[in-house]
Amino acid sequence: MNDRHELEFSFVSADGATRRAATVGQAIIAGWTSRDVAAMEHHIAELEAIGVPRPKRTPLYYRVGARRITTASRIEAAGGHSSGEVEFVVFHTQGQLWIGVGSDHTDRKVETYGITVSKQMCDKPVAPQLWPLSEVEAHWDRLELRSQVRIEGETSSYQEGSVTSMRHPRELIALYERDHGPFVEGSLMFCGTLAAIGGIRPAQRFEFALIDPVLDRQIGHGYEVATLPIAEES
Numbered sequence: 001m002n003d004r005h006e007l008e009f010s011f012v013s014a015d016g017a018t019r020r021a022a023t024v025g026q027a028i029i030a031g032w033t034s035r036d037v038a039a040m041e042h043h044i045a046e047l048e049a050i051g052v053p054r055p056k057r058t059p060l061y062y063r064v065g066a067r068r069i070t071t072a073s074r075i076e077a078a079g080g081h082s083s084g085e086v087e088f089v090v091f092h093t094q095g096q097l098w099i100g101v102g103s104d105h106t107d108r109k110v111e112t113y114g115i116t117v118s119k120q121m122c123d124k125p126v127a128p129q130l131w132p133l134s135e136v137e138a139h140w141d142r143l144e145l146r147s148q149v150r151i152e153g154e155t156s157s158y159q160e161g162s163v164t165s166m167r168h169p170r171e172l173i174a175l176y177e178r179d180h181g182p183f184v185e186g187s188l189m190f191c192g193t194l195a196a197i198g199g200i201r202p203a204q205r206f207e208f209a210l211i212d213p214v215l216d217r218q219i220g221h222g223y224e225v226a227t228l229p230i231a232e233e234s
Contacts, residue, residue: 004186005067010129011094012219017129022093023184024066028176029104029119032058033166033192043195050200051112059167059192061176062119069102069188071128074224081109082122082225084206085193086147086159089126090133090169092187097133099169101145101210101219102126105192108200124190127208127221133169136212140168144211145194149203158203159194163210164190 020105032055034040044054056098091098103125112120136143140163147159167175172191173183183189202225209220 003203007069007071007126008128009071009100010214011098011132012129012217013132013135019025021184022091024069024091024188025184026188027064027066027069027124028187028189029062029064029124030172030176030189030191031055031060031062031115033172034058035167036165040196043193047111048079048106052108052115053054053112057086059172059175061180062116064120064124065222066188068122068124070125071221072123072125072223073221074226075105075123076226077105077107077122077126078228079107079109079139079230080227082107082192083200083202084125084147084149084208084223084225085196085200086145086208087190087193088143088145088163088166088169088191088210090182090191091130092185095185099136099210100127100130101208101221102190103147103206103208103221103223104193105206105225108202125206125221125223126188127142127210127219129219131212131219133216139212139214142212142214145209145214146211147206147208149201149202149207151201152208157197158206159196161194165194195209199234
């Protein structure tokens with residue numbers, strides 16, 4: 001079975017915006033990517049608090065099915081234990097590297113005993129807009145990530161911070177290629193997240209954005225989470 005699939009993106013650059021399809025051939029989730037050891041330790045402790053084991057090394061690269069990447073505004077998740085987290089993404093397509101933003105939506109219950117499996121359990125929403133890495137690279141450290149959640153009708157901030165919390169995308173690609181082979185055309189990588197304000201928790205809606213204060217623009221997306229029931233098996 002060919003796991004490659006096409007998504008529609010708006011490719012936004014200084015020359016304007018062009019809407020066209022792009023093929024996602026492989027999807028990679030880079031974990032434990034923090035430049036800041038103290039911040040990474042905080043996130044590791046945050047996950048340990050809900051039963052997720054400490055990583056043996058950092059960063060780690062988890063593979064998920066390419067079809068898990070979606071621009072949909074609604075996803076379905078089994079049970080009530082999944083949650084989103086904002087991440088910038090780097091996508092090798094149209095012959096160059098593009099930057100976007102997504103949510104590494106993850107089943108937190110499954111994550112306590114199998115991180116790779118938990119990553120595969122849920123769709124990974126991404127914003128349907130991309131910027132050329134070349135246009136933001138000179139002021140990369142000025143970019144910001146934000147997310148918010150809606151829980152029982154109340155909307156609140158969930159994550160907020162600079163991309164400087166994570167390693168630069170070129171560094172993450174270089175480390176991936178060292179151990180896993182080329183970051184070929186069609187490769188899309190989630191590049192790490194920020195600690196959650198108030199702790200990790202599920203929500204009915206998750207919204208996320210990547211902000212560029214230098215060029216005064218942002219890209220973002222939001223999605224509803226439909227909870228599927230888990231059948232009683234005994």
